[in-house]
Structures are given as C-alpha cells and as structure tokens.
Amino acid sequence: xxLTNVNxxxxxxxxxxxxxxxxxxxxxxxxEATIVGIDSRESDQFLKDGRIKYQRMKYxxxxxxxxFRNNKFDAVLHLGRISHTQANPRAHLAERLDLNVMGTNxxxxxxxxxxxxxxxxxSTYHVYGAYADNPIFLKEDSILRASLNHPELRDVVEMxxxxxxxxxxxxxxxxxxxxxxxxxxxPQIRNAMAQYLVTKYVPVPMxxxxxxxxxxxxxxxxxxxxxxxxxxxxxYNVATDESMSVHEIKNYMNIPYIPVPVFLLEQLAKxxxxxxxxxxxxxxxxxxxxxxxxNTELKKHLPPNFFKFSTRExxxxxxxx
Amino acid sequence: xxxxxxxxxxxxxxxxxxxxDELNRIFAVLERRHPTGEDPWGLNLKKSRESVxxxxxxxxxxxxxxxxxxxxxxxRPYMVVSNHSGQxxxxxxxxTAAFILDIWPPRIxxxxxxxxxxxxxxxGSFVAANGAVLGDRSNCEHLLNREESILVxxxxxxxxxxxxxxxxxxxxxxxxxxRLCLKTKTDILPIATVGAEEFYPFVxxxxxxxxxxxxxxxxxxxxxxxxxxxxxxxxxxxxDIIIGDPYPIPQDLSPDAPxxxxxxxxxxxxxxxxxxxxxxxxxxxxxxxxxLLPSVKGPYGPH
Numbered sequence: 001x002x003l004t005n006v007n008x009x010x011x012x013x014x015x016x017x018x019x020x021x022x023x024x025x026x027x028x029x030x031x032e033a034t035i036v037g038i039d040s041r042e043s044d045q046f047l048k049d050g051r052i053k054y055q056r057m058k059y060x061x062x063x064x065x066x067x068f069r070n071n072k073f074d075a076v077l078h079l080g081r082i083s084h085t086q087a088n089p090r091a092h093l094a095e096r097l098d099l100n101v102m103g104t105n106x107x108x109x110x111x112x113x114x115x116x117x118x119x120x121x122x123s124t125y126h127v128y129g130a131y132a133d134n135p136i137f138l139k140e141d142s143i144l145r146a147s148l149n150h151p152e153l154r155d156v157v158e159m160x161x162x163x164x165x166x167x168x169x170x171x172x173x174x175x176x177x178x179x180x181x182x183x184x185x186x187p188q189i190r191n192a193m194a195q196y197l198v199t200k201y202v203p204v205p206m207x208x209x210x211x212x213x214x215x216x217x218x219x220x221x222x223x224x225x226x227x228x229x230x231x232x233x234x235x236y237n238v239a240t241d242e243s244m245s246v247h248e249i250k251n252y253m254n255i256p257y258i259p260v261p262v263f264l265l266e267q268l269a270k271x272x273x274x275x276x277x278x279x280x281x282x283x284x285x286x287x288x289x290x291x292x293x294x295n296t297e298l299k300k301h302l303p304p305n306f307f308k309f310s311t312r313e314x315x316x317x318x319x320x321x
Numbered sequence: 322x323x324x325x326x327x328x329x330x331x332x333x334x335x336x337x338x339x340x341x342d343e344l345n346r347i348f349a350v351l352e353r354r355h356p357t358g359e360d361p362w363g364l365n366l367k368k369s370r371e372s373v374x375x376x377x378x379x380x381x382x383x384x385x386x387x388x389x390x391x392x393x394x395x396x397r398p399y400m401v402v403s404n405h406s407g408q409x410x411x412x413x414x415x416x417t418a419a420f421i422l423d424i425w426p427p428r429i430x431x432x433x434x435x436x437x438x439x440x441x442x443x444x445g446s447f448v449a450a451n452g453a454v455l456g457d458r459s460n461c462e463h464l465l466n467r468e469e470s471i472l473v474x475x476x477x478x479x480x481x482x483x484x485x486x487x488x489x490x491x492x493x494x495x496x497x498x499x500r501l502c503l504k505t506k507t508d509i510l511p512i513a514t515v516g517a518e519e520f521y522p523f524v525x526x527x528x529x530x531x532x533x534x535x536x537x538x539x540x541x542x543x544x545x546x547x548x549x550x551x552x553x554x555x556x557x558x559x560x561d562i563i564i565g566d567p568y569p570i571p572q573d574l575s576p577d578a579p580x581x582x583x584x585x586x587x588x589x590x591x592x593x594x595x596x597x598x599x600x601x602x603x604x605x606x607x608x609x610x611x612x613l614l615p616s617v618k619g620p621y622g623p624h
Contacts, residue, residue, distance in 0.1 A: 133439070135455065135458075135459040135460050136361045136454070136460055137463055208446050209365075243360075245363065
C-alpha cells in the first residue's frame with residue numbers, strides 16, 4: 001500500500017499556521033494534487049487557492065464521512081489536535097478527549113475503510129513529560145509519562161497511544177506515521193511555548209534552566225511533506241540537533257523578563273492563569289526539567305542538512321516578527 | 322573588585338586569583354570542544370568560566386589541591402573512576418576543576434549525579450551548567466560517543482556518606498560503569514582523592530532518619546545541623562588527587578558478559594584505587610584539623 005502518486009490529500013486542522021505552510025509546500029511538490037482542508041475555525045484568504053478546498057466542519061460530525069466517500073484521498077494529515085492552552089478556554093478535558101481521542105479514532109477508521117494509503121498524525125513532545133530523571137535524548141520508545149503529573153494531558157497521551165496501537169495493528173494495510181515534534185516556533189505559529197518565548201516581562205524560573213529544542217515552522221512543514229513519500233510507518237521524534245537553555249534564549253532575544261523562583265511561578269500561574277496568563281500549568285514543568293528528543297530515527301530518512309533554520313535563526317525571525 | 326579594594330585598605334592579603342590570560346587560554350580550548358557554548362545536558366561555558374574564576378581560590382588556596390600524575394592523562398575520552406568521600410560531593414567538584422586547571426589540554430569532566438541533585442533549585446542548574454549530568458546509562462553512552470570524559474563514583478551514595486569510623490574504606494563498586502566502558506570501548510582512568518574525608522572529621526550518618534525523610538544521606542556533625550548552613554562549611558583539609566595509569570578496556574569481553582567475568586576487572590580497579598589511596602595517605606599533608614581526628618584503626622591503618 002506504499003504511496004506512489006499523491007493526487008488528493010486531506011488536511012485536518014487547516015486553519016492552523018503549520019497546516020497552511022504544509023499545504024503550500026505540498027502544492028509546490030505535487031502541483032497536480034488537490035487538497036481538502038477542514039477545520040472548525042474560520043479560514044482566511046490564503047486558503048482560497050483553486051487547488052485547496054476548505055470546509056469548516058468538525059471531524060466528529062457525520063458529514064466528515066461524506067468527505068471520504070466523495071474524495072479518494074491518498075493521504076491524510078491530522079494536524080488538528082486541540083491543544084490545552086488559554087487560547088482554547090472552552091476546550092475542557094472532556095471536550096478535548098472527545099475531539100483528540102475519539103476524533104482521531106474516527107479519522108483512522110475512515111482512512112482504513114476508504115483505503116487511504118498514508119496517515120500522518122501530529123502528536124507532540126509533551127507526551128513524554130518533563131522530569132528531572134529524563135535522560136537527555138528521549139527515544140521514541142520512552143515511556144509516555146506526561147499525564148502522571150498533569151492529568152489534563154491525558155488526551156494528548158491517549159491520542160498518541162491510540163494511534164500507535166492502530167499503526168502496528170494495521171501496518172500491512174495502511175501506512176501510519178506518528179510525529180512527535182519539539183516546540184514548533186515561527187511567525188505563523190501561536191502555540192503556548194512560542195508565545196512564552198516572545199512575550200515581554202513573563203516570569204522566568206531563576207532556579208532552573210532546562211534546555212529546549214525548537215524547530216522552525218517551515219522545517220516542520222518540510223518534514224511533513226517529506227514524510228508523505230519517504231518516511232515509512234513508525235513513530236518519529238522531530239527535532240534538530242541543537243538545543244538552547246531558557247535563560248540563554250531570553251538573553252539572546254534581548255527580551256526583558258522577570259526572574260522568579262519556580263515555587264512562586266507555580267502559585268502565580270494558578271492565580272492569574274484564567275485572566276492574563278497564556279502558559280498552561282503543565283508547561284512550567286518544561287521550564288524546570290528537560291525533555292530533549294533524540295532525532296536519530298528520523299534522520300535515517302532525511303537527506304543531509306535537511307533543516308534550514310538554526311535555533312539562533314529561528315529566534316532572530318520571531319524576534320523581528 | 323570591591324573586596325580587593327577593601328582588602329588593600331585594611332591590609333589583608335586575599336588569595337591569588339586565576340590570571341586572566343591563563344583563563345582565556347583554558348577556555349579557548351574548551352570553546353573549541355563546545356563551539357555553541359552550551360550542550361543538551363545543560364553545560365554552559367559562560368557560567369562554568371565564572372565558576373572556575375570564583376572557585377579557583379577555593380581549589381588552590383583553601384583546599385590546596387595537588388594533582389599527582391597529571392602527565393598520565395592523554396587528550397582522549399576516559400571513564401574517570403574515583404573513590405567518593407567527604408559527605409557532600411566537593412571531591413567531584415575538585416576533580417572536575419583539576420581537569421580544567423591542572424591537566425593540559427583542559428576538558429570538562431561530565432560527572433554523574435543522583436536524580437535528587439537535579440531536582441534541587443539553583444544547585445541542579447548550577448551543577449548542570451558546570452558539566453554534571455544525571456547518572457543515567459543512556460546519558461553516559463551518548464557522552465562517551467561524543468568523545469567526552471565522564472567522572473563516576475562507583476561506590477555511589479555509600480561512598481560519600483560514611484561515618485568517621487568508615488573513613489577511607491572503599492565501598493564495593495557497582496558494575497555498570499565497566500559494562501558501559503566495554504560497550505563504548507572507553508579506557509578507565511583510576512584516580513584517588515585523599516583529604517576529602519577530613520572536611521568533616523566527626524560524622525555520624527543518621528541512615529534511619531534519612532530514609533524516613535526521603536534523603537539519600539543525613540550526616541550529623543558537631544556543627545550540623547546545630548549551626549545551620551554555617552555548619553556545612555568544610556574544614557580546609559588539603560586535597561591530593563592521585564591519578565593512576567589508564568586501565569585499558571579488554572577488547573575481547575562483551576558488555577553482556579556474566580557478572581563473574583566483569584567482577585574480575587571491577588575488583589582489579591577497586592584494588593588499584595585502594596593502592597592509590599594508601600599511597601596518597603602516606604604523603605598526606607597535615608593541617609590543624611588532622612589533630613582533631615580520632616585515631617580510627619581501619620583495615621588500611623589509622624588516620
């Protein structure tokens with residue numbers, strides 16, 4: 001069932017910054033292909049390219065199945081995981097479990113039923129959890145411990161595990177890829193970590209200084225496009241070879257910040273999270289302990305010098321933005 | 322700088338600091354080894370330069386550290402294996418400093434530390450910035466594969482947390498370090514630290530209480546915890562770091578060899594380090610604290 005021709009692609013989560021860049025790159029790589037993009041959010045002008053059909057819908061609804069029936073998709077890119085941030089205040093755990101776990105299950109079932117050749121699921125490095133005893137360079141087979149300290153991350157871990165089980169069970173019928181990227185950063189990305197890094201006067205732990213890995217949105221989109229044809233079934237961490245400490249990032253960007261001890265930061269977050277704060281509670285762990293990914297598996301399938309942006313270049317770009 | 326001005330004013334001589342040119346010469350080499358100034362384990366050259374600058378008088382003038390056998394160290398990766406002593410891991414810091422200040426070309430030893438250390442606010446990130454890493458097999462393997470040298474204390478917490486009557490008694494070594502050396506084909510550099518046990522001459526390890534409090538060890542001394550933080554200031558015992566001949570790793574032994582075969586080598590390394598300790602103690606420099614020590618008769622002679 002290997003993917004040879006890419007004619008029709010479904011992108012879930014099309015209104016997101018990464019999906020838009022990926023769609024652009026896909027059309028550049030496969031000019032004959034058509035893309036169906038869906039999202040529950042509003043779209044903008046960019047998506048009005050003739051080769052992209054955008055539909056506003058939830059992938060848990062019944063008309064989602066119609067999409068599969070009416071289009072013969074060669075590949076499905078699931079980039080629509082609902083994240084746990086202040087940006088989605090209504091996305092409570094039950095809702096996220098429904099969308100992320102039940103929704104992913106539905107996507108996989110439909111993909112299998114309608115003979116999609118390849119499914120790519122975008123998970124996150126958050127599944128591993130940040131812990132003091134994390135070895136540097138977590139491999140893909142490391143235990144997913146995110147929800148031990150933060151039960152609110154259960155949906156993220158369950159979605160990843162559901163996809164992993166599915167992947168091995170149906171590996172001879174459908175190619176499934178699970179990508180666990182480090183923090184994706186770029187002008188079009190508005191995730192919690194990206195916002196934390198560019199925001200002035202945010203509290204930064206003074207007593208801890210873990211290393212962070214960043215990947216530019218363009219590089220991440222390139223991995224997704226490359227994965228479509230050249231990366232086989234499996235789970236892959238996505239990260240560059242570089243890492244930089246939180247303090248070093250803030251100093252390099254020359255952004256003023258408020259150094260506070262972590263115990264104060266945790267209390268501060270609890271008090272103001274609902275009003276001003278855009279960093280979810282669990283992210284504080286990632287500002288305290290390391291969660292560094294090993295990219296060895298992925299690099300086996302990438303050409304040399306695949307990543308275009310170094311960490312410093314990424315920071316320069318978001319600083320200018 | 323203010324301290325220097327004050328010392329001139331009241332005519333007290335401060336210990337000599339490290340010459341700026343010398344520091345630049347050392348860090349030029351280290352910057353070549355770590356071009357980005359940081360690494361994924363949290364090493365930070367800027368911070369370690371500061372630590373070397375501040376720590377130099379403590380290393381050279383307070384503990385009067387001597388390195389014996391520096392010429393035996395070549396510019397290649399080693400698994401540096403040492404005895405552990407002194408209640409808190411000051412010996413680890415002194416060995417790390419020795420590899421920067423007294424051995425050429427300098428290198429930052431990556432010392433393996435307990436998980437507990439990494440959870441400590443300020444201290445965890447401080448030791449990481451100075452090269453320490455969580456004692457984990459995959460960390461070790463990655464570092465050795467990157468041609469870094471590692472510092473291990475195979476006695477573990479049992480070694481560092483000894484009561485006075487156990488001073489200089491080498492505890493049994495674990496085997497993990499040797500299997501890793503076999504896997505990564507890294508030679509072992511045995512070393513002994515003499516002098517660190519006398520940092521706190523009278524120690525009782527409250528092991529039961531430590532277990533109840535969830536601490537790896539709880540040393541009680543006449544000054545700790547009675548004097549609080551002041552009680553943990555170590556006495557200025559002169560420290561000797563004695564470097565042995567590199568122990569070549571056997572090429573024909575598998576890292577998964579049975580314990581019996583591995584233990585042969587581990588016992589040999591233990592015995593080399595025991596001999597180095599005995600040599601070091603024979604030439605031990607005395608200081609006023611030495612006379613406070615009770616004459617404990619251990620298997621290797623009285624203190």
